[in-house]
Amino acid sequence: MNEIRVAIIGGGGFMGYAHSLGWALAPITADxxxxxxxxxxxxxxxxxxKSAAQRLNWEEWSDDxxxxxxxxxxxxxxxxTPPGSHAExxxxxxxxxxxxxVEKPISNTLQDAEIMQAAAEKSSSVSQxxxxxxHAAAxxxxxxxxxxxxxxxxxxxxxxxxxxxxxLGRVLSGWRAKKSAGGSGVTGDIGSHIIDLASYLVGDIESVNAIVGAKNPKSNTAWLSDEERKAGDHLDDAALWMTKFENGAIGSFAAxxxxxxxxxxxxxxLECTGGTVEFDWNHTDEIKLSLVSDDPDKQGFRTITLNENHQDYWYPLGGMGTGYADDASLQLQKFVRAIVEGRPGTPGFAEATRTQRVIEAVMQSADNHQWVAVDEVTA
Amino acid sequence: MNEIRVAIIGGGGFMGYAHSLGWALAPITADxxxxxxxxxxxxxxxxxxKSAAQRLNWEEWSDDxxxxxxxxxxxxxxxxTPPGSHAExxxxxxxxxxxxxVEKPISNTLQDAEIMQAAAEKSSSVSQxxxxxxHAAAxxxxxxxxxxxxxxxxxxxxxxxxxxxxxLGRVLSGWRAKKSAGGSGVTGDIGSHIIDLASYLVGDIESVNAIVGAKNPKSNTAWLSDEERKAGDHLDDAALWMTKFENGAIGSFAAxxxxxxxxxxxxxxLECTGGTVEFDWNHTDEIKLSLVSDDPDKQGFRTITLNENHQDYWYPLGGMGTGYADDASLQLQKFVRAIVEGRPGTPGFAEATRTQRVIEAVMQSADNHQWVAVDEVTA
Amino acid sequence: MNEIRVAIIGGGGFMGYAHSLGWALAPITADxxxxxxxxxxxxxxxxxxKSAAQRLNWEEWSDDxxxxxxxxxxxxxxxxTPPGSHAExxxxxxxxxxxxxVEKPISNTLQDAEIMQAAAEKSSSVSQxxxxxxHAAAxxxxxxxxxxxxxxxxxxxxxxxxxxxxxLGRVLSGWRAKKSAGGSGVTGDIGSHIIDLASYLVGDIESVNAIVGAKNPKSNTAWLSDEERKAGDHLDDAALWMTKFENGAIGSFAAxxxxxxxxxxxxxxLECTGGTVEFDWNHTDEIKLSLVSDDPDKQGFRTITLNENHQDYWYPLGGMGTGYADDASLQLQKFVRAIVEGRPGTPGFAEATRTQRVIEAVMQSADNHQWVAVDEVTA
Amino acid sequence: MNEIRVAIIGGGGFMGYAHSLGWALAPITADxxxxxxxxxxxxxxxxxxKSAAQRLNWEEWSDDxxxxxxxxxxxxxxxxTPPGSHAExxxxxxxxxxxxxVEKPISNTLQDAEIMQAAAEKSSSVSQxxxxxxHAAAxxxxxxxxxxxxxxxxxxxxxxxxxxxxxLGRVLSGWRAKKSAGGSGVTGDIGSHIIDLASYLVGDIESVNAIVGAKNPKSNTAWLSDEERKAGDHLDDAALWMTKFENGAIGSFAAxxxxxxxxxxxxxxLECTGGTVEFDWNHTDEIKLSLVSDDPDKQGFRTITLNENHQDYWYPLGGMGTGYADDASLQLQKFVRAIVEGRPGTPGFAEATRTQRVIEAVMQSADNHQWVAVDEVTA
Known part of the structure; x- marks a missing residue:
């Protein structure tokens, strides 16, 4: 079997911890x-x-x-590392x-993302x-x-x-607290995940229309004016946006x-012509599914608990239970398989750059109160 | 005790049936x-x-x-009756x-609603x-x-x-199928209920931004073009809109x-500074409530089953179960109380006209792809 | 159409209220x-x-x-009326x-139930x-x-x-508080409903084995000894029992x-060879159903919301919502239909007497700590 | 930091896989x-x-x-290894x-368990x-x-x-299929987990009363007679039992x-004088909790999603999600901590032997149709 040796950059924080869990499980559980x-x-x-390497069981450590x-x-x-240093x-x-x-989001700016995409296109390496x-089995x-x-x-x-x-009043600190370092607040931080899922499952997003609200740090109740929001280094902490997909579907998002x-x-x-499907990460191992084709008197949402009949569920018995560590491992398993088999990562830098473009479109729409076409957004 | 004698106009359809249930329970259960x-x-x-009156237990019937x-x-x-005839x-x-x-929506057009509002303002009667x-206890x-x-x-x-x-392919028929008679499709038919709830609970809606899609009747998958939608007598059957409320809250709606x-x-x-609350009509007698003030280690959504500690829940024991008939009765109970006590109905014609104005704003925004201020909508 | 004139005996309490709701809806909703x-x-x-008759809309009242x-x-x-007076x-x-x-339970004692069963068998009237x-549609x-x-x-x-x-420390009062008047406590009061459902759905219960605990009224935590429990006029407020059904199924009950x-x-x-089904009265209009015959990768519990495809659901659209009043009406609708069509009530006095026999078997098993065969229980 | 070197016996099966996951996460996540x-x-x-060691990332392998x-x-x-070889x-x-x-159950027979308990009591090692x-955080x-x-x-x-x-007709195979090797069927296999939880949370079980049914392998619907069940080498695949706890609580179990x-x-x-709590392994990271002390109008089951305020939840943010691998690691973390700190394992061999005694009592009660006192069961 091949051996793959990994170096993790910025491994002392939470994501170092999470990826270490992922790498620990991957060799065991994956094929x-x-x-x-x-x-x-x-x-x-x-x-x-040194301290992180020992605790997280890495063979060596370095500061360079x-x-x-x-x-x-x-x-x-x-x-x-923080997204501002990803590109370099x-x-x-x-x-x-x-x-x-690279941990998500690919970068803080569309410009950085495009540089990374170009570098990946020139390279024969796998990027993800x-x-x-x-990557969750659900x-x-x-x-x-x-x-x-x-x-x-x-x-x-x-x-x-x-x-x-x-x-709960837990204020963001460090680089996450500043727009200049942490980027686009909830839209980039957590909103990017639902944009990625939408693109993966529904298709490319054509245009967006957004409300992005940065809360006034002095008040728990009042929203900043447009001017205040644009002027400051505040991160937005709540956002709504609607989308039109290229295939005619429509979408509504909140973060x-x-x-x-x-x-x-x-x-x-997600409502489709053949049925509706529902997913909630808090119940990681379930989906809810309604099928138009079911008998009318037996139609309803099935709660399907993942089991051995499902791809990417890795236990021999349903309902064992998977969580964040398993999911972290699954994404690395796919990355490793891409390396071994010479296929592209998922999502690769190009796909993640498009997601960054949608984030940019959301921010622009919030500023100009117009529908913004994703393809017309420039870095 | 006072006696109130009711005439129901258009009582042979589903809403006649529903209101008859409501009127049957109201005298019993209400004070x-x-x-x-x-x-x-x-x-x-x-x-x-005649047939409906006998089946629904009305004392007399008439065709005039x-x-x-x-x-x-x-x-x-x-x-x-259908909304097109409400005003007359x-x-x-x-x-x-x-x-x-008057059964909702108050009318098919904002113009009709304004005429009704004016008539109510001139009158000393109760309108609702x-x-x-x-009106549900939840x-x-x-x-x-x-x-x-x-x-x-x-x-x-x-x-x-x-x-x-x-x-399920159940096509609307009769007046409900035509924009000219049935009005604004899902936005007016079911969307109006969530606009009413939003106004009642959150506050007045300042502006809206909408996508309204009328499905092509020939295809289950393709959306009409803007031109086709405007040209036809199609009812829209899916809609998304975002709102800004006058108090700074933001909203997202789908029908x-x-x-x-x-x-x-x-x-x-509904997320608030003090907590989040969730409601699902399919579980009529429950709300889910999370309070910021709860102990951090015991914080989570409480499923509160309505009981004798709650206003408008009329059984002596929680969890007996209420449904559509009970709710129909509750709204009539409040109407009767308004009559007996000389107070306005809820919502009265003025409030319902404002809801109609929001519906109009949704339709205009879908046409012009812009944010539309509710107060600037004209009939 | 036939006219049926009803007299309600003991109509001033909660069950008078509940049955009045039921009678109010029945003529409307039923065929x-x-x-x-x-x-x-x-x-x-x-x-x-007089006061109850006016509030509950009965034409006349009487004290005799x-x-x-x-x-x-x-x-x-x-x-x-309270169960002790049902037989007379x-x-x-x-x-x-x-x-x-007759409101359930049929009586306080098996002896009374047998007298009622005998009277019903001699009569050509409908008893229920x-x-x-x-009777719930679910x-x-x-x-x-x-x-x-x-x-x-x-x-x-x-x-x-x-x-x-x-x-919550709400102590039972009046006849409900005493074994001599209120009968068998939670077993007879609420446990009888799940015995009735078990008999109706699964089949006749052959034998039972029970723990019945009457809580010490002076303490919230200590259970009475067997001697204390038998000696007093305490109602039991918690019970567990297991059953063997005549068809080989097994059961577990709690109240x-x-x-x-x-x-x-x-x-x-209820687990069966073909699937599992689950019901919760707090979600009256739903059942959960898993079918062995479903595709393995799409197998799971379907939440079926009752709709127009289901018998005894009386709205033209699923998810309208029904509750206790609707259910009260459904059981009276079936009683009326039995009268009109000359069929037996469901459950009739014989079936309800058998349920009373199961309750007696539970109480005997709790006393003698043995399996008790239902058919061997004597009044 | 101490180094602990582990040998796993029987590591090629599912439990070897599961424990390997647990050992892989433990050093990282635990303190x-x-x-x-x-x-x-x-x-x-x-x-x-060899094959298992490579796949599961163990340093060496052996057949002795x-x-x-x-x-x-x-x-x-x-x-x-299978439970029959645990004692040796x-x-x-x-x-x-x-x-x-030792993986649960501690053994196939009470006799073996008592031998193991005696050996542990003579030793200064940690047993678990x-x-x-x-060990789940919930x-x-x-x-x-x-x-x-x-x-x-x-x-x-x-x-x-x-x-x-x-x-689903998946028949047990190998040692699991035979009573002589696999022990007490569902009671020992999965039922033992709920007995362990009951003992851990509620207290010691005093006596039990059981129905244990071994399904006839030739028929999907008929139960074996007592004689057939005792005569054969069939494993029981369904069981019900009631318990009295030493502290006066009562219990009902099914497997x-x-x-x-x-x-x-x-x-x-679990209903207590101060509240009710509910747990479902399929939603590993949640408990449902109702507290008697909550305001009457806000009383209901809270769904508490585990978070950084809870012991044994090891992510810095609630709702990340844990599963079987995390749980396997948690139990090993506690075992390691017992070794490092010189404390007993949980559960140790004595506690697990008592659980085995309860399983024996269940089997005896199923045979003799009587309440069986746990302390009177002999090996």
Whole structure:
């Protein structure tokens, strides 16, 4: 079996922790065709690098990402730094001939994303962006039912990603708190996941129309005026947008951190000509499905608990239960398989750049109060 | 106790049936202060009037609504005809000094609604429009928690009213099928209920931005072009709109008859500074409530089953179960109480006219692809 | 159409209220073939009779049930007095040639039930006992799927009826508080409903094994000893029992008023060779159904919302919502139809007597800590 | 930090896979105070040992468990062989001075369990049995609310563990199919988990009363007679039992593999004087909680999604999602912490032997149709 040696850049934070879980499970659970070695963990501060590497079970540590990228014995560079530094590291890693995995969002700006996309196109390496939710077995099941015609043509998609951290007064800190470093707030942070899922399942988004509200930090109740919002370095913490998809479907999206009681809840429902499907990340191993073809007196939403009949569910018995770690591992399993089999990552840099373009369109629409065509957005 | 004698106009259809259930329960269950008599049922066709009156237990029947309105022994005129005829009958009844209950929507056009509003303002009678869902005990509970400060300031409201009749290929017939008679399709038919609830609970809607799609009757998958939609007499059967409320809250709405598996499902969730509340008509006797003030380790959505501690829940024991008939009765109970106590109906013609103005704004926005300010809409 | 004139005995309490709702809806909603008149309401105290009759819209009132039973213009006697007086009134009414509807449980003792059964067998009148839940459209749907083979052979039935009134410290008062008047506590009061449903859906119960605990009124935590329980006039407020059914299925039952958060929750799940079905009265209009015959990758519990495709659902559109009043009306509709068509009531006195025999077996098993065969229980 | 080296005996099957996942996550996620090395995987067949070790990322493999136990560089022996061989291996490992983790049930017979308990009592090593579900963060939350008085005194516990493998006709094979090797069927296999949880949360079980049914393999509908069941080597595949707890609480249990639609569903509800709590393994990261102390008009079941405020939930944000692998890791984390801190495992061999005694009592009661006192059961 192949051996793949990974270096993780910025591994001392939460995403380092999450990816370490993913890499720990991947070699066991996957048939991706390679044994993975957690080789080097990189952090700017050496003490922090050492401590994280020991706790997270990486073989070595370093405080110099450039030196690590230059090493011959590293096959994969896994980038989990803040989005503002993704482009520099990813481009360097690609140029060094490494396969590159980048945590989402691909970058803070469309400009950076386009640079990364160009570098990936010039390279023969595999590149992938960490939109992890699309790899959950439940999403694979829905995708398969769209591809094989079970669900028919998509008509209406409604999604929201809601959290309660703002409602509880937990203020963002560090780079996440500033628009200049953290980018587009909830739209880029959590909204990007539902844009990725929409693109993956429903199809390309043609145009968007948005309300983006940055809450006044001095008040829990009043919204900033347009002028205040544009002037400041505030991150938006609540957003609504509607979309028209290229295939004629329509969509409605929401992202907020002011939803009391919602614990990292990614939810969507998708109505199609053949049925409706519903997914809630808080019940990771379930989908709800209604089929038009069911007998009229027995029609209703089936709660399907994932089981051994479903692709990407890796236990021999349904209802064992999977979670974030399993999902983190699944996305890495697919990345590893892409490397072993010489296929593109999913989503690759091009697809993730398009998602970045939709985020930009949302921000522009919020500013100019107009429908914005995604293809006309420029970096 | 007072006795109130009711004439129902157009009572042979479904709404005649529904209102008859409501009138049957009202005298029993309410303390509204009046005994109600189901006096006369009117239908244009005499045979139909007779048959319905017997089946629905009305004392008399008639095929001449003008004659019935002229009778001295009638106190209340309950109008359940198609919306295109509401204005003529309601204005005549008000002029004859009757209290008037009109099934929603108040009318097909804003012009008609304004005429009705003017007639009501000139009259000393009670007028009310049948937005029944706002009278459910669950809605009263939410309203009370907004009024007493439990929920704090509204931030984001997301609602949808979804049905599967279109998905199942049940084509609308009669007046409901034509824009010229049935008005604004799903927006006016079911969407009006969530606009009414939003106005009642969250506050006045300032502006709207909409996508309204009339499905091509020849195809289950393709949407009409703007031109085709405007040119035809098609009713729209799916719509999305976003709103800004005057108090700074934002909203997202959907209405569709193409949602497989959804059986008359009116759903909303409302995020406020003090908590989140969720309601689903399919579970009429429940609300889900999360409170920011709950202990962090015990915070989560409470499923509150209505019980004897709640206003407008009329059984001595929680969980007995109420449904559409109970709700129909509750709205009539409030109408009767308004008559007995000399207070306005809820919603009265003025409030229902504003809802009609929002519907118009939705339709205009769908046509011109712009945000439309509700106050600037003209009839 | 036939006219049926009803006298209600003991109509001033909650069940008078509930049956009045039922009688109010029945003539409207049913095609049972008769117009029902709420003729006379009887209460021992005349003032109370008058007040209730006016509020509940009965034509007349009386304080003398014997006189009312003797009247020629009364067709139906509806008995909602405490169970200790059911036998006397029911037998008198049957002997007077009236059709008799008795609220459940049929009586306090098996002896009384057998007397009533004998009187019904001698009479040509229709007799029925108010086990209302079996008439819900959801139960009809399950019954039909058992009868037509969809569900296959019953294997295991688990039911509980839970309330929170004891948990909240609401002490029973009046006749309900004493074993001598109120009978067998939770087993007879709420447990009888799940025994009735089990018999109706699964089949006759062969033997039972029970734990019945009467809580010490002085303490919220300690259970009475066997001796204390037998010695006192305490009602049991929590019970568990297992059953073997004659067809080989097995069952588990619970009834309690000490279930915090449960609002009149009647719940069961039934596993059969062809599938599993689940019902929760708090979601009256739904069943959950899993079918062994479904495709393995699409197998799961369907939440079926009752609709126009289902027998006993009386609205033209699914998801309108029904509740306790509708159910009360459905059971009276069936009683009226039995009268009009000359068929037996459901359940009639014989079937309800067997349910009473199961209750007796539960109480005996709790006393002697043995399996008790239902057929060997004597009055 | 300490290093702990593990040998897994019987690691080529599903439990080897599951424990490997657990060991892979443990060093990362725990603060148990030790780095774990997956040192040796043992299988009777060398090829199988090698293949599993490579796939599951163990450093070495072997076909000789006795030789491995004799090695000085092994600290922990993790036994995942069929239960019939647990006693021999565990006793040998304890005698060799190793810490021993045994997959549940502790053994096939009470006699074996008592031998293991005696060996553990003589040893200074840590012993633990793999009742994994009690380590889920949701169970820890419930346990804490019982310990700190939030829930008050337990009154009634109802649990069931249901699967659909029998309903789907998936026949057990290998040692699992025979009573002589696989022990007590569903009671020991899945029922043991709910007995462990009941003992852990509610308290010691005093006596039991059971129905155990071994399905006739020739028929999907008929149950074996008592004689046939006792005579054969059939495993029972459905069971019901009631219990009295030593603290006065009462309980009802069910285990079956004939529950269509149930995917490894472990469910219980526990009513206490202070509230009710509900848990469903299919929604691993949730509990439902009703508190008597809540305001009457806001009382209802809270769905609490586990988050950073809860012990044993290891992500920094609620709702990330955990599953079987996380739970497997949590139980090993606790085992490691017991080793590092010199405390007993949970549950240790004594506690697991008592659970085995309850299983025996269930089997005896099913045979003799009597209540069986757990303390009077002999091996």
């Amino acid at each position: 991706a065709g390679a044994v993975v070695r957690k080789a080097v963990l990189v952090e700017a501060d050496e003490e922090r690098a 990402w450039r030196a690590v990228i230059a090493r011959d014995d590293i096959d994969v560079v896994d980038i989990v 590291i990813a481009v360097a890693a690609l140029q060094a001939g490494k396969h590159v995995f 962006v960490g939109f992890n939710y699309r 999403i694979t099941l829905i995708k398969n039912m769209l591809d094989d015609g079970t669900l028919g043509h998509p008509l209406q998609f409604r999604a929201h990603y809601t959290q309660d951290v703002g409602a 907020t951190v002011y939803a009391s009681g919602r614990k990292n809840r990614l939810f969507f429902e | 509204a202060g009046a005994v109600v008599r189901k006096a006369v049922l009117v239908e244009a066709d005499e045979e139909r009037a 609504w003008r004659a019935v309105i002229a009778r001295d022994d009638i106190d209340v005129v309950d109008i359940v 009958i309601a204005v005549a009844a008000l002029q004859a000094g009757k209290h008037v209950f 429009v049948g937005f029944n869902y706002r 809605i009263t509970l939410i309203k009370n928690m907004l009024d007493d400060g439990t929920l704090g300031h509204p931030l984001q409201f997301r609602a949808h009213y979804t049905q599967d009749v279109g998905a 569709t008859v193409y949602a497989s598996g959804r059986k008359n499902r009116l759903f909303f969730e | 049972a073939g008769a117009v029902v008149r709420k003729a006379v309401l009887v209460e021992a105290d005349e003032e109370r009779a 049930w014997r006189a009312v039973i003797a009247r020629d213009d009364i067709d139906v006697v509806d008995i909602v 009134i029911a037998v008198a009414a049957l002997q007077a040639g009236k059709h008799v509807f 006992v108010g086990f209302n839940y079996r 139960i009809t749907l399950i019954k039909n799927m058992l009868d037509d083979g969809t569900l296959g052979h019953p294997l295991q039935f688990r039911a509980h009826y839970t309330q929170d009134v004891g948990a 309690t008023v000490y279930a915090s958060g449960r609002k009149n929750r009647l719940f069961f799940e | 148990a105070g030790a780095v774990v090395r997956k040192a040796v995987l043992v299988e009777a067949d060398e090829e199988r040992a 468990w006795r030789a491995v136990i004799a090695r000085d560089d092994i600290d922990v022996v993790d036994i995942v 291996i565990a006793v040998a490992a304890l005698q060799a001075g190793k810490h021993v983790f 049995v793999g009742f994994n579900y009690r 169970i820890t939350l419930i346990k804490n609310m019982l310990d700190d008085g939030t829930l008050g005194h337990p009154l009634q516990f109802r649990a069931h563990y249901t699967q659909d493998v029998g309903a 079956t593999v004939y529950a269509s639609g149930r995917k490894n569903r472990l469910f219980f509800e």
